[in-house]
Amino acid sequence: MKIRLWKLLAAGIISCSAEQAAAQQHPVYAQYLFNGMVVNPAYPSMDEFSSATVVARNQWVGMEGAPSTGTFSFYSPLKATRTSIGFLAMQDKITIYSQTGFHLNVSQKVKLDDKLFLALGLKGGMEQFRENNTHLATDDPVFAQDQQYWKTDIGFGFMLYSEKFFVGLAAPSFHNFDLGNSVNKVAFKRHLYLHGGMILDVNKDIKFRPGLLFRQVGGAGIQMDVNASFLFKNVLWAGVTWRTEKTAAAMMQLQLTKGFQLGYAYDFASAGYLNGIQSGSHELMLNYRFSFTKGKTLTPRMF
Template identity: 30%
Template sequence: MKKLYKILLLICSIGLLTGHASAQQNIQFSQYIFNTLSVNPAYAGYKEEWFAQMALRNQWVGIQGAPKTGQISIDGILDPQTTKHGVGVQITSDKLGPQTSNSITLNYAFRIQLDGADTRRLSFGLGVGAAQYGLDGSALTTVDGGDGSVPTGGSSKIAPDFRAGIYYTTPYWYAGISALNLLSNSKSVDDYRRSTNIADNIVRTRHMYFVAGALINASTDLRFRPSVMIREDFKGPTNADFNIMAIFNDKVWLGGGYRTSVKAFKKEYQNTDVASQAALIGIAQFYVNERFRIGYSYDYALSKLNGYQSGTHEITVGIAFGKAPKASICPRVF
């Protein structure tokens, strides 16, 4: 286990020690289908009522230093009559081996009504915030003692964040595209090697997301909700999540997904030993009542790492509060 922990720390810090990587991947939740605000600011206010959600993710259980993430978000509308202005705030805390990240983002969405019945909306969203990235140098052991690339104690950096997105919805399908971490530093490898602020190397890189999904009514008591999310950072493998949920009586959701990485573009990493990774995901969600839900998901890794850990657990809790909307569009499906 100690050997595996050292391998994990090496993976986390390979960019610091070699200069071959300059930034980190964004956090990814298996239950993104219940909180699209985490990847697209244009989603703010979609439910047309105030909604709060908490998510806790414990990845690769059994491995010391494995990723642990917590997130709280609240979003709603400022104008209940026209529902044109959506706002939201999101607070995230993440820890991976010697690295930590804490961020807060304020989101705004301008929602355009596209038809008289108000069944189609096109939203444009912006998000601004800040993130504090930290590195505990005492948790790292270098081959050569006194390596100047690793801090002797703690090192931290506060970086601004800016994101933008577009989100289109109808009663039966949706699609959105967004870009996160747009202000992420894009220093060259040589600049990072010369950097005296080691925390520069763990700031997350720019990401683009595409999300889409649909609602299929099989009967009055059974509906299906397929969805897909594609994540691209233009440095590592392109990640894709494919999910499908069965909805029983609009109360119980059961389903799963498949996550994989593909080589969509020619990138520097393709000249290395980086391999495609995949996972199977099981998801369940239950509405205790019309305004309170709880969800759980389990990730089963389809890689050699599976023999060293017992999976990934994720719990989400959501609650709607305040005055109910006038006439919402599938408020708890998308």
């Protein structure tokens, strides 16, 4: 069935992270603190263990052509070094557009003193963009054929951290190169993130983790996330996030075993014109942490 053009245009307008419908290049995640490589390439250096994470996100449920995102990430420290390597694959779909990316990640940490570390991360990869223009109910010859093209993507990030806090600055999409020729290519938008968090002990069984994230995308201004989570007996995380886009999210992560963690987040419907036409967003996360070193005890992850 042909998708109504006005619905595609509406979906493009409300993808507020870009100036055009096809330019929502970085999905917005609710549980990025447990999947930090999507925000900062230096993140793997904060973890002494290997980690594999799968995230599935359905945004603006009930709205035709709404974004859906799938992500797989893996990272691991290299034995007897302070270097970590990683891999990130993602697919993001919105209306007639889809974006599939594959990236390699390397990060290196240095010890500043007994408890303080500084890490640098580099990221590079490729992304395929598809435009299923034949699904449009329009006679415009510009959209008469489907489009498919590739772009390269490089980025970097820094993390200053200890066991109790972290501060990060990252540009996971710092520069982009077109491959081949195509009509109506997605415009590149540089993404910048400044983020941080800390751990506070409420008592022996409860920890409190406040955090901030500032996100700047070319043409979209500066956006901010404010989040707060509680950890109960190193087993259950429960928290909320508020965004300056006038949306909020509630989330919960459960430590099923020492290695397995299951997480779920629900984004509340946006204010104003989004109310009544969508019923929020759902995000499911599954994470497994492990070590290639025998006898190394797995410790809870705070960030």
